[in-house]
Amino acid sequence: MNHNPQSSDGKQDDDSALSDFLASLMDYAPTIPDELVEHYLAKSGFQCPDVRLIRLVAVATQKFVAEVASDALQHCKARQAAVVKDKREKQQKDKRLILTMDDLSKSLREYGVNVKHQEYFADSPSTGIDPASREE
């Protein structure tokens, strides 16, 4: 990182904050392993011998996953709350929080990722057509 001798105190604080953060990354490993991140970064042509940058990418990715997952969790809880209002007895059963494609696609839409899950898969093009027209 560049250390400009004429920089103001604010900039020096920012630089030191960033370098402190990068140093702290080395103490606590993020959940996404370094090997996985390095594999995909190497595939994309990213070259850097500094492990701290790998950790930075891993932490950024983990943050992204956490945000998407927490948004999906909000959708899931909102859906369960709407259902539970009517059926109090089934409340105990519905306590399990499941990550579904529905909630995931809703939360990903806000991040600009369009994920649509197939409703069903048909065996052949004529599935679901009236038997009379199918014979034709």
Add this chain to the structure above:
Amino acid sequence: MKDGGFENKKELENSKNQSKSSKFYIKSDDFALAIAKVAVAQVCESVGFQSFQHSALEALSDIIVWYIYNLGKTSNFNANLAGRVEANVFDVIQGLEELESGLGFAGASDVNRCVANLGIVRDIVHFFGDGGDITFAYEVPWFPVVKEWKRIGSFWEKGEDPHGEHIPSWLPAFPDPDTYATQSSVGNGTMSASNEVKNGRVERKIERPLLNFQQQFAHNGNEGGSSHVGGGKG
């Protein structure tokens, strides 16, 4: 985390059979994708989910892989734009800016900003500070593993004489004659049963070393081809 997406046992068995048959369709990325799935599942568990649908987990891990790949591509592009081969932290931060630009972030409109004071970096710092330390569940070896290239050896190395003056001695040596010997032993209708059996056995005896040679050649050839995947690490 338990799988809560299946309604009955039959569906579960069907899906297992399906995954067994898809084993033959092996993508080169399967190992990395499996690791990504475990990592994503761990993060989802820490957020509060108790189970997941398989399709949802696969979709999310695909997106994560795409995210890492895209971040690397953008950072590399920024570094090249600045006339560098190796990326530095500012390239990565700019790459993060581009990926999150749909949502917006604090400090983007400020012309005199220091990139280290951006909302993105602060968000990451806060996230890292708040979140608990979740270590990955498995020990991950370094991959892809690059096998050693088993060289066949040149004429000169083997101490053999090339079969003619037109063949230089630094070329790889020919394989042993046993591996490519062809005995004409095609059975036709006029031959007796015992002869056919004998010829069949001889054919099989010849075919086995030929098969081994072909396998060895393909094996060595694949090693040479696959080494480029791990060639990024110098």
